[in-house]
Amino acid sequence: MFLTIDANDKRPLYQQIVDGVKALIASGELREGMTLPSVRQVANDLSVNLNTIAVAYRQLQEEGFLRVRHGAGAVVSSRLARGVEEEALRKPLRTALTQLILGGRNDREIIAAVRQELELIRQKGDSR
């Protein structure tokens, strides 16, 4: 299982790690109880500052996805985000839908696209 980091991506490095881990959890590739490598190992593999990875892990911990054990890596603690309100969940969806509408897609096409993306996420998890 791999995380892909792209230097040309506009998101900061830590955010790419957060989003990548979340995507793996959502697809079911990362399940509850599975261990992620330590902050030191990931920082060493990427040769980036320890703090960059620590910030990403801390955010995932705060959102309830990870339980960090000092010096022993991190464990996936939940598949569900903790304490995130409905409004906060819907906000990025609304932004994406707005983009699709502005892109000229009609309701049927938008629903088909959403279904297709959901299917892709599930297939990714099943293929493992």
Add this chain to the structure above:
Amino acid sequence: MSAHTSGEWLLLFCTIAIVIFLAVTFKRRFWDEPLKHGPGFFLGVKVSPGFYEGEGIQWLRRYHTVVLATDSILALAVLAIFASGRWYLFPVWAGGTAVLHTATLQGFTYYTRATLGANPPVHSSVAVPLETRRLSDYISWRVEALIAVITALSWALLLTNGDARIHWNVPVVFTYLILGLLPFKVVVARSSFPLPADRPEEHHRWMKAQRRYWLHVQDSSRWFFIVLLGGYALLHGWHVASANAWPRWLMIGITSAIWLYMAVTIVRGERRLTAMGRDLLPVGSWSTPFRPARLMAPGFAVAFGVWFGGLILLLVFFRH
């Protein structure tokens, strides 16, 4: 030269077999090393098409000169052992071949990376394996404890019961080799390199196979020196072993067998890694925006330099 005993004839036979093995198998492996990744690379450095019709001829010539010089030194050393009849030096020569080959090849590879491959291509995407690596996955601490016990017992036997013919530089050098290789194991077990975002699984599998291979080679060489240290302690600290010829030949037989095993491990391991990595990007041939291209894991070159320098100092300055 005096008439050979049966044991010496056995040793002569083993040496000739090993030299033939080296000439036929090792030589071919070392000779073709620069082209291991195909004509698009020279010792893992990406080169432009047509390189081997121009600049590459010089590079190949330089490399082959180094290989020939290394093997000439080893050939002269083994001839000197034969001529002087100092058969007990044969195991040291056998171990030295591995050290010298590794040092010269790594040295030349470093030189190539620093000159020809000084500006490797930069890839913007990199993959990180989400797999936990622990030292205990690669290093058995029980085996390490056993090695420590054998080393300590050998020293105890030499210190309490050793005869007057002990050359203390011998157990010191063997102990240095046995214990000095442990930090290497730690460095190798912890080593990692960024993976290209393209085909990360295959690159990751190759990297793990390479890590296991290096540890296997190191373990074989350590056991080689452990048998030598234990054998030396028995020969000089246990009267039964020193009074008879068979323990000496038993020790030489075991060390030769381990050396042969090590040679086979290297040849098979190299062949497997070459087959696995034929279409993959060699480590250190490309760079990421986050880190420069590295041929070896951080600390490996420093650890090797310190260890090898210490060994040379011991061999040169510590005579008795």
